Amino acid sequence: MAGDTMSVVGIGVSDLDRSADFYTRVLGMTETQRFKLPHMDEVIVGFDKGASIALMHWTDGSQQHYRANPVKLVFYVSDAKAIAERIRADGLKVTREPAPLKGFGDMLIGLAEDPDGYVVELLQQPAA
Numbered sequence: 001m002a003g004d005t006m007s008v009v010g011i012g013v014s015d016l017d018r019s020a021d022f023y024t025r026v027l028g029m030t031e032t033q034r035f036k037l038p039h040m041d042e043v044i045v046g047f048d049k050g051a052s053i054a055l056m057h058w059t060d061g062s063q064q065h066y067r068a069n070p071v072k073l074v075f076y077v078s079d080a081k082a083i084a085e086r087i088r089a090d091g092l093k094v095t096r097e098p099a100p101l102k103g104f105g106d107m108l109i110g111l112a113e114d115p116d117g118y119v120v121e122l123l124q125q126p127a128a
Contacts, residue, residue, distance in 0.1 A: 008044065009073070010054035011118060014066040016041055018115050019055045026086045027075065027120070029053070068117035080108045080124035087112045087120070098122055 013019040023029045023045040032052065033044040039060040046052030053073065058064050077083050080098035088094050098110030106126035114120050 006051050008046075008052045008054050010042075010056050011071060011073075011116075012064055012066050012069070013055045013057055013116050015115065016043055016055055016057040019043075020045060022090065022092075022115050023053060023055070026090050027083065066116050072119040072121055073114075074121045074123060076123050076125065078124065080110045080122040083122055084110050084112060095119075098124060 020031055020043045024031055029045040029047055031043055031045050033042075035042040035044075039062070040056050040058045042057075043055045044052050045055065075083075084094045084098050092115065093113045094110065095113065096109070096111035098108040100106055101109045108122075108124040108126075110122040112120045112122065
């Protein structure tokens with residue numbers, strides 16, 4: 001169908017406020033909505049354009065596995081090295097320093113982890 005798009009990706013987080021802070025303060029997203037549902041609380045964060053992330057924390061007492069799930073969130077950014085430094089300054093791991101990766105031209109690619117160990121990939125287009 002013409003015009004189809006993805007809107008939101010949801011990830012489970014162990015500390016909703018900590019994750020919302022990471023995605024807004026460190027990665028520069030904006031909190032757009034908060035929901036308090038009978039079984040979970042959610043915070044929606046995103047940029048002006050593109051998909052958003054639903055940060056989900058279950059409150060119904062059900063057992064959840066929040067750490068190091070096999071999820072990768074990919075961000076196109078204007079300064080991958082600066083964001084990697086902000087992530088490190090926030091006490092989180094940068095697992096691959098932003099650098100060109102063979103086969104991707106001059107694109108800088110870096111990898112880090114969010115507060116729950118989700119992979120955050122930082123892609124920076126080469127200068128024109």
